[in-house]
Amino acid sequence: MKEARKLGAVQIGFSGGEPLVRKDCVELIGTANDLGFYCNLITSALPLTEKKIEECKEAGIKHIQISFQGSDKKTNAKFGGTDSFEHKLAMTKAVIDHEIPLGLNFVLHRQNIHQVTDFLMMAENLGAEFVELANTQYYAWALHNRDKLLPSQQQLVEAENATNRFRDQHKGNMNAIFVAPDYYEKRPKKCSAGWGTTFITVTPEGDVLPCQSAKIITGLEFPNVKNDSLNNIWEKSDLFNRFRGTSWMTEPCKSCPEKEQDLGGCRCQAFMLTGDAYATDPICDKSPQHDIIEKAIESAQTDKEESQPLYFRNTQNSKKLAVMEENS
């Protein structure tokens, strides 16, 4: 953390998995705060208690983000993998009562996207100031279940309209933003604001990543803070320079006039969908492999609910999924 401060980092986010399973999480927050970081905690709220919230506040936490998978007990349990809804609600309320700025995150997909209005109501009743209605990104678990989770264009439009309607009718202090899945865009998003431009992720083992999901790209070597300084890793490592800027690009990105705007899109997504981390992100309609996206949308629309069961996210399945990914 000291090295990151020296590099000029001002924001720190403790995330996971679940950061609070670490016994020293509060201590880490305290140290980060003393170093001058603005401390953010990204939690499921499951391990939170009134006491923990007080400890976090005492240690200097400035912002807590809690995600919900559904706006009622049943949906939340189905997609969150635990029966936690009431506890999450109580803890969300407690965070607000302790006057810690709270961001609520609602993870959207086809099976809960109709609950947008309910969720906004719930957030407003709780007194939340900031709500993000973010469609899931089709990585790991969601990619595996994409046929069951990708909403149709129609559903997206409806959900976005519902958000706008809510905003118009409730002119309160709550700020709600809607993030559509990039599958319906013509241009990809930058890889976490640009590979090696803004973010640095350090795993509990000390591995350093340009974004949280970079480990899914095979063939990369991850430097470790136990062997090298963060400064060296950021400036000199092969990993951070590999997809920095535009010189690594292949066609069509290489000669594209828009290459500075999206930097060719997300490297993880390119790798997951095409098998080549250097490829144009297939979200882009200039990508020769854009048909992957079109087919995914088509396949999700024709998916019959009975055809194949949704693969739930629980500990057991997570382990199985990890093994499957390692073998694939």
Add this chain to the structure above:
Amino acid sequence: MIDFDTNKFHVNPNYRLQFEEAQQCHVLLYPEGLVKLSDTAVEILTRCQKPIHKLTLIEDLQRDYPDAETLASDVSEFLEHAAKESWLVIAED
């Protein structure tokens, strides 16, 4: 919203005002973002770390910058902006 004629105010306790070595400037940090502050903004906001009233603030500044002619109106304008951005909040007594 702060009423600058009556309320005392201070920097939002959930924000963080500090000097950044690496950037060589003062910044104000808030959830998932930051603003780099101009020298004028720093002069004003550092005086608002503790509850203060607008008139006291202007007096203070005028004492340190006797030659600044439009100071009172500049400060008022800045305070309005700072309140809108939630950089400043009402001080509870």
